[in-house]
Amino acid sequence: MRTTESLPELQRKACRLRQHIIRMVGVGKAGHIGGSCSCADLVAALYFRVMQVDPAQPDKPGRDRFILSKGHAALALYAALAERGFFPVAELDRLKQLGAMLQGHPDRLRTPGVEANTGSLGQGLSIANGMALAARLDGSDGRMYVILGDGEINEGQVWEAAMFAAFHRLDHVIAILDRNGLQAMGPTKTRLDTEPLSEKWRAFGWFVIEINGHDFGQILNAFNQAKAHRGSPTLILAHTVKGKGISFAENNGAFHNGIMNQEQFNLANRELEAALDGLQDQP
Amino acid sequence: MTEAQPNRVTYGSTLVELGHRNPRIVVLDADVPKSTNTCQFQQAFPDRFFNCGVAEQNMICVAAGLAASGKIAFASTFAVFASMRACEQIRTSVAYPRLNVKIVATNAGLDNAGDGVTHQGIEDLAIMRSIPNLTVLSPSDPVTTRKAVLAVAQQDGPIYMRLGRNLSPLLHNENVDFQIGRMIRLREGTDLTIIATGNMAHAAVTAAKALSEQGIQARVLDCHTIKPIDREAILAAANETMGIVTAEDHSIIGGLGSAVCEALSECCPALVRRVGLKDCFASSGRDYRKLLAYFQMDATAIQAEAEALMQSRRAVKVPSMLTECPAI
Amino acid sequence: MSLDSQRLEMTARKLRRQIIRMIAGAGSGHCGGSLSAIDLLTYLYFCELRVRPDQPQWLERDRFLLSKGHCAPALYAVLAERGFFPEEKLWTLRDINSSLQGHPDMNKTPGLDMTTGSLGQGFSCAVGMALAAKIDHMDYTVYVMLGDSELQTGLVWEAAMLARHHGLDNLIAIIDNNKLQSDGVTETIVDIEPIADKWRGFGWEARRIDGHDFHQIHVAFAESKSPNQQPKVIIADTVKGKGVSFMEGVVAWHSGAPNAEQTQAALKELAADL
Numbered sequence: 001m002r003t004t005e006s007l008p009e010l011q012r013k014a015c016r017l018r019q020h021i022i023r024m025v026g027v028g029k030a031g032h033i034g035g036s037c038s039c040a041d042l043v044a045a046l047y048f049r050v051m052q053v054d055p056a057q058p059d060k061p062g063r064d065r066f067i068l069s070k071g072h073a074a075l076a077l078y079a080a081l082a083e084r085g086f087f088p089v090a091e092l093d094r095l096k097q098l099g100a101m102l103q104g105h106p107d108r109l110r111t112p113g114v115e116a117n118t119g120s121l122g123q124g125l126s127i128a129n130g131m132a133l134a135a136r137l138d139g140s141d142g143r144m145y146v147i148l149g150d151g152e153i154n155e156g157q158v159w160e161a162a163m164f165a166a167f168h169r170l171d172h173v174i175a176i177l178d179r180n181g182l183q184a185m186g187p188t189k190t191r192l193d194t195e196p197l198s199e200k201w202r203a204f205g206w207f208v209i210e211i212n213g214h215d216f217g218q219i220l221n222a223f224n225q226a227k228a229h230r231g232s233p234t235l236i237l238a239h240t241v242k243g244k245g246i247s248f249a250e251n252n253g254a255f256h257n258g259i260m261n262q263e264q265f266n267l268a269n270r271e272l273e274a275a276l277d278g279l280q281d282q283p
Numbered sequence: 284m285t286e287a288q289p290n291r292v293t294y295g296s297t298l299v300e301l302g303h304r305n306p307r308i309v310v311l312d313a314d315v316p317k318s319t320n321t322c323q324f325q326q327a328f329p330d331r332f333f334n335c336g337v338a339e340q341n342m343i344c345v346a347a348g349l350a351a352s353g354k355i356a357f358a359s360t361f362a363v364f365a366s367m368r369a370c371e372q373i374r375t376s377v378a379y380p381r382l383n384v385k386i387v388a389t390n391a392g393l394d395n396a397g398d399g400v401t402h403q404g405i406e407d408l409a410i411m412r413s414i415p416n417l418t419v420l421s422p423s424d425p426v427t428t429r430k431a432v433l434a435v436a437q438q439d440g441p442i443y444m445r446l447g448r449n450l451s452p453l454l455h456n457e458n459v460d461f462q463i464g465r466m467i468r469l470r471e472g473t474d475l476t477i478i479a480t481g482n483m484a485h486a487a488v489t490a491a492k493a494l495s496e497q498g499i500q501a502r503v504l505d506c507h508t509i510k511p512i513d514r515e516a517i518l519a520a521a522n523e524t525m526g527i528v529t530a531e532d533h534s535i536i537g538g539l540g541s542a543v544c545e546a547l548s549e550c551c552p553a554l555v556r557r558v559g560l561k562d563c564f565a566s567s568g569r570d571y572r573k574l575l576a577y578f579q580m581d582a583t584a585i586q587a588e589a590e591a592l593m594q595s596r597r598a599v600k601v602p603s604m605l606t607e608c609p610a611i
Numbered sequence: 612m613s614l615d616s617q618r619l620e621m622t623a624r625k626l627r628r629q630i631i632r633m634i635a636g637a638g639s640g641h642c643g644g645s646l647s648a649i650d651l652l653t654y655l656y657f658c659e660l661r662v663r664p665d666q667p668q669w670l671e672r673d674r675f676l677l678s679k680g681h682c683a684p685a686l687y688a689v690l691a692e693r694g695f696f697p698e699e700k701l702w703t704l705r706d707i708n709s710s711l712q713g714h715p716d717m718n719k720t721p722g723l724d725m726t727t728g729s730l731g732q733g734f735s736c737a738v739g740m741a742l743a744a745k746i747d748h749m750d751y752t753v754y755v756m757l758g759d760s761e762l763q764t765g766l767v768w769e770a771a772m773l774a775r776h777h778g779l780d781n782l783i784a785i786i787d788n789n790k791l792q793s794d795g796v797t798e799t800i801v802d803i804e805p806i807a808d809k810w811r812g813f814g815w816e817a818r819r820i821d822g823h824d825f826h827q828i829h830v831a832f833a834e835s836k837s838p839n840q841q842p843k844v845i846i847a848d849t850v851k852g853k854g855v856s857f858m859e860g861v862v863a864w865h866s867g868a869p870n871a872e873q874t875q876a877a878l879k880e881l882a883a884d885l
Contacts, residue, residue, distance in 0.1 A: 130348020156765020399713035401728030
């Protein structure tokens with residue numbers, strides 16, 4: 001079932017996801033705040049507007065599938081799955097505990113709603129390709145959505161997968177590049193510059209749409225275009241801000257896998273509460 | 284009736300057989316379907332065949348995606364590329380989530396003689412054996428290859444199977460009882476045991492015949508399943524014979540020989556001599572048999588190791604310490 | 612430098628004969644891709660590379676890597692002709708412990724700069740060598756030849772990204788684009804076109820030529836020397852099996868040795884006096 005949240009509702013959802021992200025990381029422990037927050041709006045759009053999924057039937061044939069290829073941003077995925085009802089919200093508090101449902105990186109055997117065991121960068125798009133091929137064989141209309149990181153596309157396997165998807169005209173594969181400009185050890189530009197991005201993907205046979213990855217109007221418009229597009233897979237090149245929504249984390253490489261102290265934790269919570277309050281009056 | 288032919292050809296024809304029986308079977312290859320023989324499936328079921336080009340890592344994960352969508356995915360390339368190029372993908376995207384992907388890697392060992400070291404997979408058993416959730420098979424002849432392929436299609440979960448390149452003589456009759464995890468006794472004997480896998484099973488039988496002419500009766504076991512290894516058969520060999528010679532077209536490090544030693548050292552220490560590539564890269568060679576002989580991996584080498592074992596002063600029967608090996 | 616095309620053609624013709632003889636004698640090998648590459652290799656070793664056959668380890672030499680290592684017979688033939696080792700070694704191809712292995716082995720063959728054969732890796736190594744030259748402020752150029760289907764391999768694009776990132780304008784890649792691979796026509800397996808656009812998208816300077824036209828080859832290399840922070844790629848359109856009529860454009864001749872009759876027929880077509 002697809003939900004039909006309005007734009008302000010989606011913004012509220014994204015705020016909720018960020019609140020869950022901050023709470024899951026907590027004080028004094030490392031967590032991938034930056035990359036989880038940069039894709040939170042995209043993930044919210046997918047789970048609360050775009051994707052046809054049924055939390056009561058996570059394995060339903062013909063469903064849309066989402067693969068978080070940048071698996072270290074699992075916090076965003078878990079938050080969305082919990083909010084959407086795939087499992088109780090209380091599970092978020094047990095993240096990474098021994099025997100818990102929620103692992104450090106997504107685990108399809110342990111967590112309802114997770115489609116692939118990602119975390120090792122570069123593999124998700126290939127997996128999505130396989131799923132798309134299966135869907136085609138089965139006559140299913142399900143779409144495969146994959147979020148990649150911009151550092152992730154250093155991995156050669158991504159380009160193998162890109163070439164393969166284009167060759168097989170997998171127009172039900174819709175990849176989103178969370179281009180936040182930072183990777184683990186610093187700016188993407190200085191680590192291994194991946195620009196120009198659009199030209200690369202077009203040369204590899206993809207339909208490319210470039211957007212602001214925090215503008216829900218643009219996000220939804222892009223997904224609509226992607227779903228209507230035929231003959232080639234689509235890449236939505238989403239310009240984002242790492243750590244978006246948390247002032248001290250925005251564009252701060254330290255929060256790729258950063259630790260908050262108590263003061264920062266409190267500040268993050270206040271900022272997100274304030275953001276939510278600001279959205280309350282909107283329909 | 285299974286013919287004497289390269290095991291990879293039998294693999295190809297068995298895939299077609301499976302394809303007719305089960306519409307969930309899909310097959311992938313990485314640019315070498317004529318070598319692996321997945322081309323037979325390609326011809327029979329073009330819509331269910333995917334040549335991924337020179338891109339093994341992508342191939343494995345595409346297979347994972349297909350399996351996660353209810354397919355039974357067979358993925359093939361050369362052993363060296365499957366086990367090393369795509370090792371992490373096998374581990375993380377297939378074995379860890381226990382997906383129904385069967386990686387069947389051909390041209391294993393020195394059987395890829397002419398191409399030389401870059402194309403000779405001599406470490407694959409060692410690597411694949413160490414990955415959890417992965418069953419590892421190495422059938423010896425066309426009969427057991429066919430049975431193995433049929434068996435892995437029935438068994439849910441990740442499998443790695445290695446096959447050679449050249450003609451494999453028939454060793455078993457059609458009715459042989461093939462079970463994953465159970466060695467097959469090719470010859471009776473109580474002096475020593477030769478445990479061989481893959482291409483080396485035939486060499487083991489040849490060696491046993493030569494030993495018999497010297498009055499040494501060797502039991503020969505065809506170890507087609509490297510993992511889970513048949514610990515009962517190994518224990519019995521240690522208890523009932525004077526020692527064990529292992530033989531594999533693989534490094535002596537990490538493969539069959541190591542697996543046998545691991546099992547024995549926990550229950551029933553016995554003398555083991557390993558025939559295989561002695562921690563070195565091999566070479567190009569124009570003839571596979573000559574290459575095996577050069578690197579002391581043929582029937583003559585097995586025979587020599589068996590004779591040395593028998594002559595060794597430490598070839599004294601060691602009482603078994605335990606009657607059962609504890610499961611790991 | 613004036614180009615003696617006729618002399619180059621004669622040399623390449625001779626090397627084609629060597630390739631056929633080598634592979635026939637070895638009983639296995641890759642005819643198609645060796646024949647498609649030999650004109651480029653002839654030009655490289657007789658007109659382009661600064662190398663010293665009597666000093667294969669000369670520190671300032673240009674480097675050449677055959678990333679499509681299965682076409683080793685072509686490289687061996689040109690190395691022998693250039694004087695890196697005696698011609699009679701050619702007839703030991705693929706023999707046990709021969710100095711000429713099935714794929715290039717830098718520890719066995721004089722004149723080889725890298726061990727290759729596993730597609731994609733030679734190219735990656737070439738990037739490393741070009742980096743080393745920059746670090747050491749050395750003037751040599753690193754040349755690397757890839758096959759077209761090799762571009763399906765992700766490692767190539769990792770290396771291409773790194774080369775551009777480091778501004779390796781001392782690196783020249785040559786794609787032997789013979790449009791056929793092991794299993795068939797490249798575009799039917801995983802199409803790699805548009806090739807030039809892909810390389811340009813990765814920040815390389817790309818040009819496309821006829822890989823059997825010595826004049827075009829000459830111009831392409833001359834133009835690929837600019838110190839502009841961009842690595843260069845020359846996409847050479849070639850014919851797999853070029854020079855032997857029954858091999859040209861035939862997938863089956865990706866690998867496999869000609870039998871006696873085929874060998875004779877091939878050598879006749881490649882006869883020196885034609």
